[in-house]
Amino acid sequence: MAKTVYIAGLGLIGASMALGIKRDHPDYEILGYNRSQASRDIALKEGMIDRATDDFASFAPLADIIILSLPIKQTIAFIKELANLDLKEGVIISDAGSTKSAIVDVAEQYLVGKAIRFVGAHPMAGSHKTGAASADVNLFENACYIFTPSSLTSQDTLEEMKALLSGLHARFIEIDAKEHDRVTSQISHFPHILASSLMEQTAVYAQEHEMARRFAAGGFRDMTRIAESEPGMWTSILLSNRETILDRIEDFKERLDEIGQAISKGDEEQIWNFFNQAREQRQAMEIHKRGGVDSSYDLYVDVPDEENVILRILELLRGTSLVNIHINEENREDIHGILQISFKNAQDLERAEHLITENTDYTVVIK
């Protein structure tokens, strides 16, 4: 039976979800709320949604499923508002916030005792882009879409959400909200703090040591890439996961002190172990195998060391969305060719293989 879905917040995440839902459920009616007219207009014009409003409460009673895709503070405010509205019996409310405990706690407090189902969610995909203009139907492909079930979540809630979101092609995962916040504090929130601290430290240092700007190269770039993230979103993430993040900061200070002491003592063995352990740990980590996408979507091209070769291949792939391109500096036995191109899905990979083999003499290998 066709459903009515209400997406509040037609930003990058909300509008991309609308596209993903439409892909598998073209018969569902999608209603959209957005504060600014620009994203409402784009979402309507591009057919992402069927109807739009700037009055959040007006569409809520019409929906079978409501997804709040707003900043965390606004998500919390709307959950409180929903508690006082006359909603459809058995409505599902979900969200997209990057931290979960604060949102789930408010939902549990305000929605309990009503004919409302709730499940917190965090689609772990995104970018620095914002607004409906940046929407991408493939944004969530192969990404973890995390659900944080609580007492207002029944098994059928999760089944209905997964069926609704099938067109996102994401990987659904369930985890407790507090554990979600602990894990993301370590692998996402704290690294953002570190990247920004390192960037600020370097900027101040460079005032007196001008060459610091010029010498900064690959390692520094990799360490600080995420310092370019959107400040508003990261402020709200830190403020809604305070204790857990403070705990990570304290833990890290101790680690810095420890390596500082080893350096001051000149303890060669300890310093070597410090680097070696981290190297082994990183090599064993999943990130090494996947780099955000499945390694099976990688293609290797054996290219000659000639001018414009890479440009020629990229020209052939115009219109195919690739997620990464890497030139292997040395030809190792286990990596064929030197140009490695990563794709988001198997179709793009196949298309690229076909295009390159049809139009060039280069050997293409897929592992």
Ligand code: NAD
């Ligand atoms: P966005 O800036 O693209 O969109 C945010 C939306 O919220 C916009 O529609 C904006 O109009 C609306 N909004 C902002 N303040 C509002 C207010 N006070 N009242 C009413 N509406 C308001 O951001 P996004 O990336 O789509 O993020 C939405 C949610 O998804 C956030 O909770 C974010 O933490 C979460 N999230 C973001 C990412 C990412 O990388 N972008 C990844 C996962 C989860």
